[in-house]
Amino acid sequence: MDLQADLKAAIQQAIHTLYNTSVDDVTLQPTKKEFEGTYTYVFFPLVKSLRKSPAEIGQALGNWLQSNAPVVRSFNVAQGFLNISVSDAAYIQALNGILAQPDFGVTPNNGQSVMVEFSSPNTNKPLHLGHLRNNFLGDSISRILAANGFAVTKACLVNDRGIHICKSMLAYQKFGRQEDGTFETPESAGLKGDHLIGKYYVLFDKAYKAEVKQLVDEGMAQDVAEKKAPLMQQAQAMLLKWEQGDAETVALWQQMNTWVYAGFADTYNNIGVSFDKTYYESNTYLLGKDVVEEGLASGVFYQKEDKSVWIDLTDEGLDQKLVLRGDGTSVYITQDLGTTDLKFSDFHSDRSIWVVGNEQDYHFKVLFAIMKRLGRPYAAGCYHLSYGMVDLPSGKMKSREGTVVDADDLVNEVTNVAAAAADAAAKGKLDEFTGAEKQELFHMIGLGALKYYLLKVDPQKRMLFNPEESVDVHGHTGPFIQYAHARIRSVLRKAQESGLVFDAPADESVELHETEQELIVLLGQYPKRVKEAGDNFAPSSIAQYVYDLAKAYNRLFAELSILSEPDPVKTQLRLTLSAQVAETIRKGMGLLGIGVPDKM
RNA sequence: GGUCCCAUAGCUCAGCUGGAUAGAGCAUCUUCCUUCUAAGAAGGCGGUCAUUGGUUCGAAUCCAAUUGGGAUCACCA
Numbered sequence: 001m002d003l004q005a006d007l008k009a010a011i012q013q014a015i016h017t018l019y020n021t022s023v024d025d026v027t028l029q030p031t032k033k034e035f036e037g038t039y040t041y042v043f044f045p046l047v048k049s050l051r052k053s054p055a056e057i058g059q060a061l062g063n064w065l066q067s068n069a070p071v072v073r074s075f076n077v078a079q080g081f082l083n084i085s086v087s088d089a090a091y092i093q094a095l096n097g098i099l100a101q102p103d104f105g106v107t108p109n110n111g112q113s114v115m116v117e118f119s120s121p122n123t124n125k126p127l128h129l130g131h132l133r134n135n136f137l138g139d140s141i142s143r144i145l146a147a148n149g150f151a152v153t154k155a156c157l158v159n160d161r162g163i164h165i166c167k168s169m170l171a172y173q174k175f176g177r178q179e180d181g182t183f184e185t186p187e188s189a190g191l192k193g194d195h196l197i198g199k200y201y202v203l204f205d206k207a208y209k210a211e212v213k214q215l216v217d218e219g220m221a222q223d224v225a226e227k228k229a230p231l232m233q234q235a236q237a238m239l240l241k242w243e244q245g246d247a248e249t250v251a252l253w254q255q256m257n258t259w260v261y262a263g264f265a266d267t268y269n270n271i272g273v274s275f276d277k278t279y280y281e282s283n284t285y286l287l288g289k290d291v292v293e294e295g296l297a298s299g300v301f302y303q304k305e306d307k308s309v310w311i312d313l314t315d316e317g318l319d320q321k322l323v324l325r326g327d328g329t330s331v332y333i334t335q336d337l338g339t340t341d342l343k344f345s346d347f348h349s350d351r352s353i354w355v356v357g358n359e360q361d362y363h364f365k366v367l368f369a370i371m372k373r374l375g376r377p378y379a380a381g382c383y384h385l386s387y388g389m390v391d392l393p394s395g396k397m398k399s400r401e402g403t404v405v406d407a408d409d410l411v412n413e414v415t416n417v418a419a420a421a422a423d424a425a426a427k428g429k430l431d432e433f434t435g436a437e438k439q440e441l442f443h444m445i446g447l448g449a450l451k452y453y454l455l456k457v458d459p460q461k462r463m464l465f466n467p468e469e470s471v472d473v474h475g476h477t478g479p480f481i482q483y484a485h486a487r488i489r490s491v492l493r494k495a496q497e498s499g500l501v502f503d504a505p506a507d508e509s510v511e512l513h514e515t516e517q518e519l520i521v522l523l524g525q526y527p528k529r530v531k532e533a534g535d536n537f538a539p540s541s542i543a544q545y546v547y548d549l550a551k552a553y554n555r556l557f558a559e560l561s562i563l564s565e566p567d568p569v570k571t572q573l574r575l576t577l578s579a580q581v582a583e584t585i586r587k588g589m590g591l592l593g594i595g596v597p598d599k600m
Numbered sequence: 601g602g603u604c605c606c607a608u609a610g611c612u613c614a615g616c617u618g619g620a621u622a623g624a625g626c627a628u629c630u631u632c633c634u635u636c637u638a639a640g641a642a643g644g645c646g647g648u649c650a651u652u653g654g655u656u657c658g659a660a661u662c663c664a665a666u667u668g669g670g671a672u673c674a675c676c677a
Contacts, residue, residue, distance in 0.1 A: 025617095027617085029616095029619080032620060032621085034620080034621070035620080040619090040620085042619055042620090044619075044657060044658075045657095047657075048657075078620070079619095079620070080619080080620090080657080080658090081619080081620060122677085159677070162676090162677070163676085163677090164677085281677095306675095308675065317602090317603065317604095318603080318673090319602090319603090319673060321673095322674085322675055324675090325675045326675070327675085329675085331674090331675065331676085331677090332674095332676070332677050335677090357671095358604090358605070358670095358671065358672095359670095359671055359672070360671095360672090360677090361603095361604060361605075361671075361672070362603080362604075362671085362672050362673065363672090363677095365603095365604085386605085388605080388606080388670090388671095389670085389671085421639065422639085424639090425637090425638085425639050426637095426639095427637080427638095429637065445639090456613075456614090457612090457613065457614095458613090458614085460605075460606085461605090461606070461613090462605085462606070462669095462670070462671095463612085463613090464611090464612065464613095466611090466612070466626095468626095469611095469612070469625090469626070472625090472626080473639050474625085474626085474639060474640090475624085475625040475626065475639095476612090476613080476614090476624060476625040476626085477625085477639090479639060480625095480639070480640090482639085483637080483639045483640075484639095484640085486637070486639090487636085487637050487639095487640080489637095490636070490637055491636050491637090494636065495636090528616095529616095532616065536616085540613095540614085541614095541616080544614060544615090544624090547614095547624085547625095548624090551624085554640060554641065555641070555642095557636080557637090557640075557641085558632090558638095558640065558641040558642080559641080559642095561635075561636065562636060563636050564635070564636065565636095599637085600637080600639075
């Protein structure tokens with residue numbers, strides 16, 4: 001059924017029979033296009049141990065396989081390469097095998113659970129392009145791990161407290177009054193809640209910078225001025241009041257966060273991302289102190305004279321790291337120690353993934369090292385899915401300088417461009433669509449373009465966001481793949497109207513075209529690619545695979561006819577193959593969080 | 601200064617645990633719609649895989665050094 005597995009076994013048997021030795025790992029690779037064959041076995045390693053010429057060994061292996069393995073139709077030898085052509089019957093058996101497994105590529109429950117934490121927004125500003133890469137990665141890797149048999153919990157840790165929120169709150173108090181004397185609201189401003197709060201964050205920064213500049217002009221040093229500026233002092237005072245539970249401050253904080261969450265909910269809904277569990281830092285920021293106590297007691301941490309608590313990780317190539325301030329208050333990692341414990345005690349996950357930008361690589365190394373030293377049993381299952389920054393053609397995105405690309409604006413933009421592209425290309429295909437259906441389709445295509453654009457790149461790498469390329473619908477893009485799916489669905493619709501079926505096993509005696517062979521090989525790779533993507537936390541490898549599949553199908557579509565093929569047995573095979581390709585595209589794109597349309 | 605990440609075609613990126621003449625897309629130049637969706641397909645052009653050494657039958661891939669870019673080493677998060 002599985003072409004590769006059959007072939008590997010046959011090769012192992014051949015080697016054993018002919019040379020009475022065994023090879024534990026037979027790796028096959030797809031044969032290069034310049035040579036004839038399906039798979040290539042590289043047997044250079046045998047040449048050395050057998051002390052025979054490559055030509056001799058290749059011929060012997062090939063001959064044995066051809067007469068003993070039904071999978072093998074023919075072979076040729078070039079140096080240390082044995083190129084094996086698979087028989088058409090074996091291809092078709094493989095296709096029928098895939099057809100018989102509705103859950104092809106999905107590993108059944110493996111008994112393990114994993115938590116994936118991602119998104120983790122701050123409540124002082126709306127989501128931007130950088131968050132989108134994070135969200136799409138987190139969402140996709142969650143789906144990929146689920147397909148690999150894990151029970152997945154998607155978690156979001158909201159950074160809803162701290163000095164940055166106080167800045168927005170303060171600016172709102174100062175500048176939020178409207179002409180009629182009442183304070184601005186999302187309704188009165190006509191803004192989403194998160195955008196309204198973001199507006200005040202920007203206002204704070206402007207006013208604060210002006211204050212600093214004035215102080216510097218009056219002769220104060222820059223770093224002193226940054227601390228002494230009245231707005232900063234007031235923001236800090238506000239944070240203190242918040243921590244003391246001051247009723248008025250807390251009420252304002254709650255009001256503003258409520259608006260922000262409503263805005264976030266819209267955005268998440270719009271980009272198709274959701275969470276199973278949300279943690280709020282306002283509930284967790286005090287955690288971790290007991291972990292520090294524990295570490296002190298067990299000697300993992302040590303205390304300095306000023307009462308501050310440290311861990312020495314210099315023997316692991318890291319540094320000495322503060323885990324609690326001298327005044328007993330928390331630092332970032334203190335919270336994370338506590339929150340990590342909390343997450344594991346809540347869900348007892350076997351593994352935990354943090355989707356966080358690579359500027360925090362060091363932080364997570366330290367966090368995991370500490371967890372290991374504290375003897376947490378889950379320490380080995382912790383993984384930081386680190387991803388690179390998204391750059392703009394104009395350079396780095398900086399929120400303070402207003403060069404960020406807003407997530408909501410971007411999604412609207414890609415939807416509009418998709419609509420324009422569809423109008424230009426539809427040629428009547430969408431005439432029976434209602435306005436709402438069209439809108440849904442444009443959103444699916446626009447978002448598909450954006451998601452695919454951000455996911456096709458290796459997460460680890462820093463990437464360049466080119467606005468024009470991100471909405472492109474041609475070439476190596478999401479819409480290209482969606483289009484391939486829509487074409488197949490169109491053919492299948494017509495087949496159905498003619499009473500043809502496309503879920504029946506194909507006749508094994510059909511002679512195959514090379515594009516058909518290529519597609520069957522690709523389809524067979526799907527489970528392996530899903531597993532690889534899970535093992536390596538790499539949605540990009542699924543993205544690449546689905547593209548390859550769509551591209552290969554387009555070739556078949558251009559070279560062969562399906563419904564007007566004179567031989568009904570061939571039509572049947574092509575329908576079955578097409579249906580499986582469509583299904584695999586749908587599943588693969590699903591792992592990226594991208595929908596595929598039946599018409600476009 | 602220490603540590604980590606990155607470097608492949610004009611541009612954006614693939615290249616799995618080492619395998620044959622390094623692949624896509626964009627851009628550019630040719631072709632192909634009275635035939636299942638041309639948002640497509642076929643072809644041309646385009647490369648010293650940053651550099652130098654090493655490992656071996658074989659290196660874009662592994663190791664070391666160098667150069668260039670980025671991040672981080674905060675009692676910020």
